Amino acid sequence: MSAYTAPVRDMQFVLKDMGVLEQVMQLPGCEEITPDLVDAILDEAAKFAAEQLAPINHSGDRQGARYENGVVRVPDGFGEAYKAFVEGGWNAVPFEAEFGGQELPWTVSTAIAEMWQSANLAWALCPLLNQGAVEALQAHGSPAQKETYLPKMVSGEWSGTMNLTEPQAGSDLSQVKTKAERRDDHYRIRGSKIFITYGEHEMAENIIHLVLARCEDAPAGTRGISLFIVPKYLPKDDGTPGERNDLRCVSIEHKLGIMGSPTCVMSYGDNDGAIGYLVGEENRGLEYMFTMMNNARLAVGLQGLSIVERAYQQARGYALDRKQGRAGDKALAPIVDHADVRRMLMTMRSHAEAMRGLVLEAMVALDQQKRHPDESWRKWGERRVGLLTPVIKGWFTDMAVELSSMGVQVHGGIGFIEETGAAQHFRDSRILPIYEGTNGIQALDLVGRKLLRDEGRAAREYLDELHVQITGLNSVEGDDMAAIRKRFAKAVDVLEDATEWLLENAANDPDVAGGTAAYYLRAFGITAGGASLAQAARVAIEKLETDPQADRDFLRAKIATARFYADNVLTQVPGLAKSMENGWETLRAIPDEAL
Template sequence: MSYIHPYKDTAFCLEQIVEFDALCESGESDANMELAVAVLDEAGKFGADILAPLNKTGDLQGAKLSDYGVEASPGFNEAYQQFAENGWLSLAATEDFGGQNMPNVLNTAVNEVWHSANMAFALCPMLSMGAMESIAHHASEELQNTWLPKMVSGEWTGTMNLTESDAGSDLAAIKTQAVPEGDHYLVTGQKIFITWGDHQMTDNVVHLVLARLPDAPAGVKGISLFIVPKFTLDGAGEPATRNAVNCLSLEHKLGIHGSPTCVMEFAGAEGYLVGEPNKGLVYMFTMMNHARQAVGLQGLSISERAYQLALAYAKDRVQGTRRDGSRIPIIEFPDVRRMLLMMKSSIEAMRGLALVAAAELDRAAGASGETQKAHHSKRFELLTPIVKGWLTEMSQELTSLGVQIHGGMGYIEETGAAQHLRDARILTIYEGTTGIQALDLVGRKTLMDQGASLKLLLDEMQATSEALSQSAYPENSVVTGFEQALKDGMDAYQHLLVSAENDKHHAGSASTNFMMLFGYLCGGWTMVKGAMKARAMLDAGDGDQDFLNAKLHTARFYCEHMLPRTKSCLAVVKSGSDVVMAMPGEQF
């Protein structure tokens, strides 16, 4: 089945929930909703016509390693050339380096298209965008001018080289070394799990590599960041000499076969220090936060693709016979409708949260003072682990429902449902596992500031709840459902602050359920805000009436079927760490 861009819901979220026009007016962008809709329309066409047909190809004929290096799946090279020529990599980049200076939230909405259409392909520009962010924020002006213009144009791609076989998520254990050599460094070591670490689609690949200087202190405080290109440049800034960096092997994976996951060897490769020595992990977090939000978006994207496939199947598949002899499409069965509504309502909540979070970067950039800038930056940081953790965990459930709706045919590869489930499985793991996101939310984002940032978010939700209860909204279950979930969120927040002081294991034991609770709650927040907007538009006779009524219906379903999950999450948060930690290790 072909991919169809859900532009109506995306445009609704941008216009009514994010308030895109006001956001652009307060920032430095000349964009507006009219332009955004045009951009989304073109992205939808490219995703549907060019990228989506290659999705199955990439799954069946994944990237391979030959004597020439990594060769992309059939059709990927031609698609990438069109992608770059159409300027999609430059959308949110600054005009200084050839970018279009569009808001981050619009770029996020467009990236949903790429990942829905072909997630394996979209990982390549995703990593490039993250690398560009890190270089733009932390590299010297000389390095920016050298590397960014051709990354922005898409002529070169970027990667992120963090972990090693002995390190895993513990980056303090990395052993890659960088030794000074004149005006550059020689980087030696081996990195694993490097997405799109090599390919032939562009003339150069710009690697961002974490390594240690000879006199670096131990641990994370001794990590520096380096630009290590596949080809070093000549005097004219063009790729000239092959650098001592190679892909040793490709991983054989459960899914995203079209995306090469490389073991990279740096054998005294020429590299260039980004920023100051020993601050590499801080610099890399610029790229990692970008990547974490992007991976959360992948959870939304692959769920949308799985939903579209399941919906089409449910409408076409007939099973059972009416009294008049006609066959019954399975979409008429209550349990199939329940599963489809779980997918549809959750996807809308996920989309709303992803775009609200992405807009915080734009609000920070356009803030009039340091206080407001800090507020929006902290909000972006607070929402990042929720976006990454909750959206990707939801994608496991939703792509699995996509298989379930297909019944036995869902287990057959030819239908395509299984690919979405396989592709989604990595999302809760890379760029920091669900557990790491949950610990980040509980530790760095909540306990570290005594819950101040989370309390501000809860206060905003309380204001929304009060506005909802005072509105003419007719569905009582929406009002009470959100009120109860918000109460659960406040209860969990207060319980965490007290219990973490008395139980050293409480935060770690409760963190995942704490994060999931706030995922459901934040998703519900965007749903009720959207529902109030839809109700007002219906009363005024504005917009697509059928679409707006459907928004009211999915909000009701979400509040009745999904938000009650906050209560079970709260019960686990309150249960403490004793049952988790008490059993002796040898009894597992």
């Protein structure tokens, strides 16, 4: 497996040259987040990712997490890396200072997190899940719960998990059967949970499980679910871990990928019942858990970008080195000279840059939602983040599978051999469209909740902004920008027509929404990624014209990447819209038993 080098220069371009950081610096509490400070943070994070996490990625995949006599053991080096991560303060980056966090904006934190996920996806799942648990407790925990749990979880001394699904439930949480019996100041939890990432390990001194369960007299369905804090070790009065709670890991799953991450089957209450503490009010657990779920969905989308970046780096390195076949006047040429290999590499590269720009744009909206002094701007940020969350989760992770597979293809037969490491990226990527809500659920969320229920408000706001962007591109001269503008404008027009078509037709027939949502989500993602690359090309062209000290090769590559995406990817949007128009009509043309 090739080494990992964090794309710091590209991150700096999005954050600084494209004006993302400038927007963040206007928000309360972000005045000191200067470009120099961000550069220093990115450089240190890149060093940690390259030196501490990347070297144990492939070995962790080969060794895997192990279950031995009730104890879960992570691969060699994972525990030491986690200790260094916590001691370096990296776990605390985005969280509130009140609980020991550094309170850096999510825009900056996300750029850093991309590095962790690219360097070692399986390892980085532990802080990812903890991040979501912290968000849920910050939003819904009592003052006493926050005081007890958040300082340790923010530092990373304790880790957090999310316990939702059960063997019979899958994504349908209305079928959750885990029980919660009331006691004086706590509840007794009994039941089992599956697919619990880092549900058991010894990297942190305690694990704080957030568990969905039903009280005895709870109503049926999702309305009867409550959320509980169920610690592995019950905290003592001095805040240190005390008695072991009545919970255990029964086994860990044997998986296709993310081998180093223990995916646990958890049992609660084999004896007297696991002690749990209610978060908020009874029967509002699913509402509370969605705070964690939305955080996790954005984080999983970021994982998609991270895998694309890592697979691209490895494929590019191999293509530059591997010599095979003729190209032009070269009798034996590096395969990067072959047109089809070049097509694959440019497809991977352009998607990575499009995704990076889009996710950091979404994080600006998230920071505005959390920090802006004007309520109307906070509401706007909430709408924008809500609109983009299923797109980022769904489109990024679908493309992670396709593009990491493309990375294997660049390697040819040797990519199918595990020793190269290319196959690991492909295997690791395959879980991303499944967990934290399958991508079918993301597409339905985009169409059903973010479009139909909202009556198109957030989508139309976004499309209006894209039209303004297109108008602004008219002032930029040159053949490249003319082509980018033409393809981008066409995609926006088609997406707008598709949006209005859905608003008119999808509410009355569930098959219209269900049968077209995936196409709409992909068209939305491609167009939104195109918006980011079009803006990147504009900035690059302007810098070439006005800044004699600019890195001209880097900027020309930016323009070329945007042009490639416009000519090869944005052109897919009209076809997706065509599939939406009539494709759903034949969904049920074949009887179930004949499928």
